[in-house]
Each structure stands twice: as structure tokens, then as C-alpha cells.
Amino acid sequence: MEQLLSNIKITVNKNLYLIDPTSSKLGSNIISHAVDLIDEMGFEKFTFKKLGIVIDSPEASIYRYFKNKNQLLLYLVSWYWGWMEYQLVFGIANMSSSELKLQKAVELITNYKNNKMSIDGISIDKLIRIVISESSKSYLTKDVNKANKLGSYQSYKKFVSRLAIIIKEINPGYKFPNMLLSTIIEGAHLQVFFADNLPSLTNVQKSNDYICRFYTNLALQSVKSN
Amino acid sequence: MEQLLSNIKITVNKNLYLIDPTSSKLGSNIISHAVDLIDEMGFEKFTFKKLGIVIDSPEASIYRYFKNKNQLLLYLVSWYWGWMEYQLVFGIANMSSSELKLQKAVELITNYKNNKMSIDGISIDKLIRIVISESSKSYLTKDVNKANKLGSYQSYKKFVSRLAIIIKEINPGYKFPNMLLSTIIEGAHLQVFFADNLPSLTNVQKSNDYICRFYTNLALQSVKSN
DNA sequence: CAAATATAATAGTATTACTATTAATTACGC
DNA sequence: GCGTAATTAATAGTAATACTATTATATTTG
Numbered sequence: 001m002e003q004l005l006s007n008i009k010i011t012v013n014k015n016l017y018l019i020d021p022t023s024s025k026l027g028s029n030i031i032s033h034a035v036d037l038i039d040e041m042g043f044e045k046f047t048f049k050k051l052g053i054v055i056d057s058p059e060a061s062i063y064r065y066f067k068n069k070n071q072l073l074l075y076l077v078s079w080y081w082g083w084m085e086y087q088l089v090f091g092i093a094n095m096s097s098s099e100l101k102l103q104k105a106v107e108l109i110t111n112y113k114n115n116k117m118s119i120d121g122i123s124i125d126k127l128i129r130i131v132i133s134e135s136s137k138s139y140l141t142k143d144v145n146k147a148n149k150l151g152s153y154q155s156y157k158k159f160v161s162r163l164a165i166i167i168k169e170i171n172p173g174y175k176f177p178n179m180l181l182s183t184i185i186e187g188a189h190l191q192v193f194f195a196d197n198l199p200s201l202t203n204v205q206k207s208n209d210y211i212c213r214f215y216t217n218l219a220l221q222s223v224k225s226n
Numbered sequence: 227m228e229q230l231l232s233n234i235k236i237t238v239n240k241n242l243y244l245i246d247p248t249s250s251k252l253g254s255n256i257i258s259h260a261v262d263l264i265d266e267m268g269f270e271k272f273t274f275k276k277l278g279i280v281i282d283s284p285e286a287s288i289y290r291y292f293k294n295k296n297q298l299l300l301y302l303v304s305w306y307w308g309w310m311e312y313q314l315v316f317g318i319a320n321m322s323s324s325e326l327k328l329q330k331a332v333e334l335i336t337n338y339k340n341n342k343m344s345i346d347g348i349s350i351d352k353l354i355r356i357v358i359s360e361s362s363k364s365y366l367t368k369d370v371n372k373a374n375k376l377g378s379y380q381s382y383k384k385f386v387s388r389l390a391i392i393i394k395e396i397n398p399g400y401k402f403p404n405m406l407l408s409t410i411i412e413g414a415h416l417q418v419f420f421a422d423n424l425p426s427l428t429n430v431q432k433s434n435d436y437i438c439r440f441y442t443n444l445a446l447q448s449v450k451s452n
Numbered sequence: 453c454a455a456a457t458a459t460a461a462t463a464g465t466a467t468t469a470c471t472a473t474t475a476a477t478t479a480c481g482c
Numbered sequence: 483g484c485g486t487a488a489t490t491a492a493t494a495g496t497a498a499t500a501c502t503a504t505t506a507t508a509t510t511t512g
Contacts, residue, residue, distance in 0.1 A: 019490095026490090042368040047468065058492050063470070133366055140359050142268040144423040157426050176429045176440050182420060183413040183444075190412055191405055197370040200383050203402045214402050218409075221447050245459095252459085273499060284461050289501070 010082040010120070015150040016075040019065045022120060029055045030065055032121035034072055039126040043073060043134040070138065074152050077135045080127055081155035083119070084108065085162065098169035099220065105163050106219050110188045110212040132189045160185070170223050180222050184215045236308040236346070241376040242301040245291045248346060255281045256291055258347035260298055265352040269299060269360040296364065300378045303361045306353055307381035309345070310334065311388065324395035325446065331389050332445050336414045336438040358415045386411070396449050406448050410441045 009022070021027030033054050038046045046069060052059040066072040087108055092101040112132075115124040139153065147153070164177040191211045195204040204210045235248070247253030259280050264272045272295060278285040292298040313334055318327040338358075341350040365379065373379070390403040417437045421430040430436045 024490090044367060048470090049468075059469090060471080060493080061491055064490075068469075136362055136366065139424065140362065140419065141270060148424060153424060153427075157424070160427055176436065178427055179417055179429045179436070179440055182416060182427045183409065186416055187409040187413055190408060193366065194408060198365065198374060198379060198383070201379075201386055201404055201408045203405045210402065210405070214405055217451065218444065218448060221451060222444060225443065225447060250459090274501090275499070285500090286462080286502080287460055290459075294500075 010079050012078045013151045013154050021065050028121045035122055035126050038130050073138050077138050078155045080131050081159050085159045098166050101166045106216045132192050167223050174223050236305050238304045239377040239380050247291050254347045261348055261352050264356050299364050303364050304381045306357050307385050311385050324392050327392045332442045358418050393449050400449050
């Protein structure tokens, strides 16, 4: 895996930045330290001012790369789904059984461990925590429709539709593949968050694989029924 | 139902306000117009300043009732779960079958129509939309733990634990009742939002009951397995 | 009716989320 | 290699947000 990494580059819709942050030192600084800061202080408390202090550049320079902090979040989340799709495609490349493919996908979605690596200066570990805690804020706004028209959720939708095809292979008559997938994806994020913060809303104890088991069962059961 | 309403009062944890908003005209004005405004402009754009203008009271007066807008959101969400619990208890009062009770609960969770009524000056219609779009923001913050210790999520947790008992009645060996329930509740909210805004992430068409059917199947299937 | 108490209004401040303008740097044609 | 254009960075703002401290006005009650 590490070998492959140096050769890939996750691309992100051009509407998610003003200047491609991978095109300059300042840009990649913005990204990597934004990940650090958002993870550390949460998206609400995160500001371009604070980021500017950390990277020792003025606030206004960051505004040249991203319209605002929402667009930056959108960029990070989109990057995440690009990275997930990459892993999915490689993970299921040599599988013939669609059922096993789906299983693999759920594993991928619910596996939050062993990601100590960095890609393009982005700490995967921290990015995953950001996706879990903050990604829903990227679409739960009054601007969703506008953002959607600009392709801001492309990567996420692509990931889901790729999996929907696999589900259709397992059971062509299954009526709710996308619904099932978004339920699993967002549900899995939630359970991690609840396990850490509101344990009475989940049955997960830390450091076991209940989440993976639960959603794998859910997926297979649902798809095969109906 | 309408008859009953005049006699009940949904109570909310005392830590969710500074002054009980139901105790004064100003207080109930704050609540009812906050619901209008948040529904209209979304939680991010909503401010106490704007609310003050609408109710023709200074911003500072609102701060006497609620520490900040997050606390106000917490109050509304908590009120919502109190109201949901009330409906649940009455809805399943005379049922003997736990399976039917669970079915009724999922119906309640996924039924977003026919709520043109107002209680305590709160438009149920609008409140439901707020819960769908904004409620996750009330816990997806760095302050969750603090808020949780103050009992801010009590009503939600109580609703979930009440249903967890029903699930245990159906299948005492089922290991993940809370996980299943939070998946269904948050998933159902999400599907409504996606149907309106990001339709390719769901399979819901407007004005059908796919959401109810999907999550009812999910619940019954999961609970009976394992 | 005066004192205590509760409530409301005024007038601030620090921070946030930007933007317009100016300064510095780099790229490029001749 | 030098001047001009284009890009990038830094400065210095502004309007709005999220509060808070203080003062004023009612209301209660002994």
C-alpha cells in the first residue's frame, strides 16, 4: 500500500477551492495544519485567523485558497471520499463475489484504526476523526443545494453509487440500496462518536469490532431480504 | 389528541435554560419565534440579535433566558424528545405485542406529516424540520461531554432506552438495541433531508412512506436475527 | 410606602468572517 | 538582464456576531 501511495493523487472538484492547495507550499501547509486544528478544536472554534497564526501567514492569504472555512471542510471531506474510493477499488479488485465485495466495503467504512500514515501532508487519523464529527455539517446547511449543483458532494455520491451497483449485483430487486448505504455510512460515524461521548446511545465498547459486525449483518440481511 | 394536549406540559432539564421560557410572555415569545427563525434561516445564520428584532426585545433579554444559541437549540431538541416520548407512551399504551410496539415506534419516528398543530406556541411542523436539519449539531461539538454531564441529552437517551426495553422484550438475546435505535432515528432524519436536498443519496421519493417501510423492516429483521 | 427583587434596556467589547488596498515577488518577452 | 505584467503576500480595514457589565424600570412584599 505504502508503495502505491507515492504514485496516486486524490483529486477534488475544482469548485472546492479557489487555488489548488496542492499547487504550492502555502497551500499544503493550509491543508495539513487545518486538519490538525479542526481535529483539535472542532469546526466551530476553528478560524482562518487561528490557522494563519499557526502557519505564520496572514488570514487573507488563506482566503485566497478557500472562499471560507465551509469550503475548506468540503474540500477535506471530498478528499476523504476520494481516498475511500481509491481504497475500495483496490480492496475489491480481485474479488468475484459481490457479497464479499459488500462485506469488504463495510469493513472499510467501519475500520477507523491503523491509519497512522499521512498522504499529501494530511494525517489520515485526524481526517477520519474530522469526518466523523464534522462532515455532516458540510451538508446540513441552507446552502446544500447550491453546493450540490457545484459538485461539492460528488466524491461522496460516487462512492455510494459504486456500492449501490454491488448491491444490485447481489439482489437486482432490492429497492433501497442508496438509503441502506447512507444509513450505514452515517450510522457508523455516529456510533464511533457515541462510543466516545454518549455511550448510552450505542452498545459499542471501545476497541472491539461491534460496529463492523453490526453493519455487516445489517447490510447483508437487508440486501438479501425483499 | 387535541383534547389531551391542553393538559400536558413537556418538561425539559433545568440546565437547558437560565429562566424557564414557559414562565413568561417574553420566554414563550423567544421560543416560538426562535423556532420560526431557525427553520427559516438555519441554525448558523440564526442569532439572538435577529431574534430580538423579531420579538422587539433587546438581545440581552434573550441572554437572560438562554446562555447562548446552542443552549436554546438543546432546549428545543430536548423538548422534541419529550414530546416524542409522550406520544410513544400514549401510542403503545394498550398494546400487548412488543413487536407491534416497536412497529408503532418506528412509525412515530418516521412520520413527519400531519403536524400542523402548535403546543406551547411551538409549531410542531417547524420543530421537526429543525430536528432533522440541526439536532445533530447539538451534540457534534467539543462540549458534548460537559453538556451530557448536565443532562442535556436526557430526553433523547430516555426515549432510546424506553425503546431498547421493548426490543429486549422481543429478543432478550439481542446485543445492539441502542445502536440499532440510534441508527434508525438519525438515519430516518437523514433520509428526509437527503430526499429534499441530495436525492442521489437516498431512494425516497417525496410523499411516499418508503422511509417508514425501510426502517420498520430493518428494525424487525435485525432484532429477530442474532 | 419603602426596600428588596426581578426584569428590561443601554451601551459597550472582543472576536469572527470577510474585503479592499497596497506591497512584494516571480515570470516572461525582448 | 531589464522592464512590465501577473501572481502572490501582507496590511489594514469593516460589518456582524456573541457576548457582558451597567443602568434603568417595573413589581413584589414587609
